[in-house]
Amino acid sequence: MEFLSRLTAIIRKEALQLGRDRLTFAMMFVMPIMQLLMFGYAINNDPKALPTAVISADDSRLTRGIVAALATSGYFALTHAASSEAEANALLQRGEVQFVITLPSDFTRRLVRGETAQIAIEADATDPTTTAGALGAVTEAINEALARDLTGPLSTHNARPGPVDIVIHRRYNPENITRINIVPGLLGVILTVTTVIMTALAVTRERERGTMENLLAMPIRPLEIMIGKISPYILVGAVQVVVVLVTAKLLFNVPILGSLWLLALATLLFITGNLAIGFTFSTIAQNQLQAMQMSFFYMMPSILLSGFAFPFLGMPAWAQFIGNLLPTTHFLRVVRGLMLKGAGFSDIATELVSLAALLLAVSAIALSRYKATLD
Amino acid sequence: MTDNAIDVHGLVKRYGRRTVVDHVDMTLAPGRICGFLGPNGSGKTTTLRLICGLLTPDEGTGTVLGQDLITGHDIIKRQTGYMTQKFGLYEDLSIRENLEFVGRIYGLDRLHTRVDAALDRLGLATRQTQLAGALSGGWKQRLSLAACVLHEPRLLLLDEPTAGVDPKARRAFWDEIHALAATGITVLVSTHYMDEAERCHEIAYIAYGKVMARGTSDEVIATANLAAWRATGPGADRLAPMLTNAPGVTAAAAFGATLHVCGPDPAKVEAAIAALHPNPEIVWERAEPTLEDVFIHLMSLSTDNAGDG
Secondary structure, eight states: OOHHHHHHHHHHHHHHHHHHHHHHHHHHHHHHHHHHIIIIIIOOOOOEEEEEEEEEEESSSSHHHHHHHHHHHHSSEEEOOSSSHHHHHHHHHHHHHSSSEOOOHHHHHHHHHHEEEEEEEEETTTTTTHHHHHHHHHHHHOOOOHHHSOOOGHHHHHHHHOEEEEEEEEEOOOTOOHHHHHHHHHHHHHHHHHHHHHHHHHHHHHHTTTTTHHTTTTSSOHHHHHHHHHHHHHHHHHHHHHHHHHHHHHHHOOOOOOOOOHHHHHHHHHHHHHHHHHHHHHHHHHSHHHHHHHHHHHHHHHHSSSSSSSSSGGGGGGHHHHHTTSSSHHHHHHHHHHEEEEEEOHHHHHHHHHHHHHHHHHHHHHHHHOOOOOO | OOOOOOEEEEEEEEEEEEEEEEEEEEEEEEEEEEEEEEOOSSHHHHHHHHHHHOOOOOOOEEEEEEEETTHHHHHHHEEEEEEEESOOOOSHHHHHHHHHHHHHHHTTTHHHHHHHHHHHHOOOGGTTTTTTGGOOHHHHHHHHHHHHHHHOOOOOEEEETTOOOOOOHHHHHHHHHHHHHHHHEEEEEEOOHHHHTSSSSSSEEEEEEEEEEOOOOHHHOOOOOOEEEESSSSOOOOOOHHTTSSOOOOOEETTTTEEEEESSSSSHHHHHHTSSOOOOOOOOEEEOHHHHHHHHHHHHSSSSOOOOO
């Protein structure tokens, strides 16, 4: 059976080569486990305990009951007590809270008089998925609170339909259009996917082709090689940004409310950080295939844990911690803030600082790993 | 401080438990061409890399171009041209772009003029816009050499520059090396070709990380003190297998129809020849031992430390 002997020859050879390519082998086991963990534990399309600010101009047993009922629903975590509309707005703008619940000063009075009382809920609706569950639970929670608290002489009001008028205000994305949120997010993901690979390959290619030895024999320093390798790709990334933004504006009518200069600054920090990550990968990878695998390995959490595909606030603490270590997470917040919320410098300053800090950290790792010799 | 272009002593490089370069001494006067010979994996490439600063020695001291080997490699790099074994330029850049790139890394002035001159010398002026990847092996090597000398180095380290290159291109390559040496450039060139070794002013033979022989080619042959015989006649070349493993015989090799036999002890070689079936048609005569005889002899003396690479 010549067929079988040739076939086994090929199978044996492939198995031997695979066994020696340890990184590929590890990837085959680590990747599915990582995906299972992320999809299984980290992702939650019905996020609970969303940070909420309450402006209560009317402190009564009834209003306390309603606020408590909202908290009990599990969707709202009452993290801030705002004293003014402006303060609450700033919290919403910075993304520190997802909801602002306003109870007007005449709330209890109107309820007791048998009039319709109003409660206003402002939601940061940039990501409709994050808010959908919570907003759906509001009516039930309020009705339950009223049924519990409108007792004795007030119980008659319960029979009346709609003693409380719930005014829901979806800020930043009033029509609840998913693509308004997805398109700015895609900008971050596209840049992550392309830029990390670009430098990861650019350096390993030199090593694979044997040109790195020649380069290192010449009087050039690691920092010069790194900056020189990264710079042209910053331009490539910039072109990508322009293409995505123009398309977003023209085809999807996604607004750009904030400053383009701030967007450019954030993008520069983000692209450079990604390129430095790719450069770091290239100092570890032995060949271009390994560099690709490592880039892919990095992209997974960048898509799943950054708040792009699934609500960031719905993730458990450990996943949020990992997410916060990824530049994509911070960039997404900046881009969504700038494009959809019209955020200003002070609103996104902390995210910009995070991006800059990550860039510095990664560059330091890349430089410490990159050797000017072949040792 | 010495006047030698290369003056290094006791160089050691280990990878794990394997000693690739084992206390290598190397001195080379300016303007000399030294052939660096030795079997594959003997440590030639590693030694060249140690000298040009691509690797840091685990032990050893010395100077290269008057600069300390360890602390001065920034200055050494500026005055040294190192040509890697594998084509080290960019196949997806044109001939001219490659030369200009190298020139800019060295921060050369009058770049345009220098590159023009290099292209003229190479005879590639008309093909300067072609991609380097399109060149044949011989041309690639000459382009690499041109890139190495663009910054007018004082020392050239060439790692098997003519491997896989046809004889005509090899000759052209060596003519260039001699022309460069005539201008005072020092050349250390590793090779496997005996004819190239003989074109060097002096040679160093390294095996398993140790320098086994050093001197001019005549000196190396004389020091080895081998005795050689040549057999001519019908079927002389077929005697090689019978002599190769005979006691006292270093090598028995057929060259066309003749047989070349050598060994360190003349009596033992003669005994081995005498032990063959007498054949009046085959004529035995004393011959000059060759450089190749010496290297095969040296290789059999040294012990393998399981090295490759």
